[in-house]
Amino acid sequence: MNPTTVAPAPRARRRAWPHPVLSLLLAASWVLLNRSVAPAHLLWALLLGWGVPHLLRPWLDAAGRVDWNAALRLTLVVLWDIVVANVTVARLTLGPLKRVRPAWVHVPLASDHARVNALLASIITMTPGTVSAVVDEAHxxxxxxxxxxxxxxxxxxxxxxxxxxxLLRVFRVDPTGRDGTDDDSGSKP
Known part of the structure; x- marks a missing residue:
């Protein structure tokens, strides 16, 4: 890199692309839904990927740091568990019903991190055999x-x-209350 070249500041990059993963998902979804990589579709994908996060900025939390290796490992675990749970539920429902023992279970949450708790509830809902009914934030x-x-x-x-x-590792959340979100100052300790 040329010493006279100045790299864009992370803060400016965050302002231009406040939620890069959301932008990427929106753009990819647009291209896949249109099943075309024509220049017009790519331009619309770019505009949607950039514009929607800017329009939704007041309602979206600041994008925190994510441990992508932990996220990939968790994704593989969840996909495997969904396959195994489907087989298990099929055996249960096709077998004698007296073998089935349903129960309501209270799972204490280790953190009050909203994304972690929402994703935990979503993962449980996606896994056949369990249904998340209530996230009780007060308790x-x-x-x-x-x-x-x-x-x-x-x-x-x-x-x-x-x-x-x-999930706590993915979002770099310490159960004692500190999380992996960056402050807006742009400085690191």
């Missing part, structure tokens, strides 16, 4: 309906180990 717990469980405590431990702990 920091998640009420989960399990289709079949003999040991509710083991189910809670599994949810916390397989999904909540990796």
């Amino acid at each position: 920091r717990r998640l009420l989960v309906h399990a289709l079949n469980t003999d040991d509710p405590a083991a189910l809670v431990a599994e949810i916390k180990a397989r999904y909540e702990a990796p």
Whole structure:
């Protein structure tokens, strides 16, 4: 890099692209929905990817730092669990109903981080055999309906180990209250 060339400041980049992942997803969705990479479609994808996050800026939280390796590992775990859970639910529903033992389980939340808790509830909802019913922020717990469980405590431990702990790593959240969001000052300690 030429010493006279000045790299754009991270703060200016954040202002231009406040939510780069959202921008990328919107642009890719536009191209995929149109099934075309014609210049007009690419231009619209670029405009949507840039414009929508700017229009929604007052309602979106600041984009925090994400550990992408942890996010990829968690994605693979969730996809595997969805496949396994579908087979398990198929066996349960096709077998004798007296084997099914549904239960409501309270899962204590390790953090009050809104994204972590919302994604935890979403992951549980996507996994067949469990349905997240309520995120109780006041009591920091998640009420989960399990289709079949003999040991509710083991189910809670599994949810916390397989999904909540990796989500905390993805968003760099310390359960004591500190998270991985950057402040707007642009300075690092």
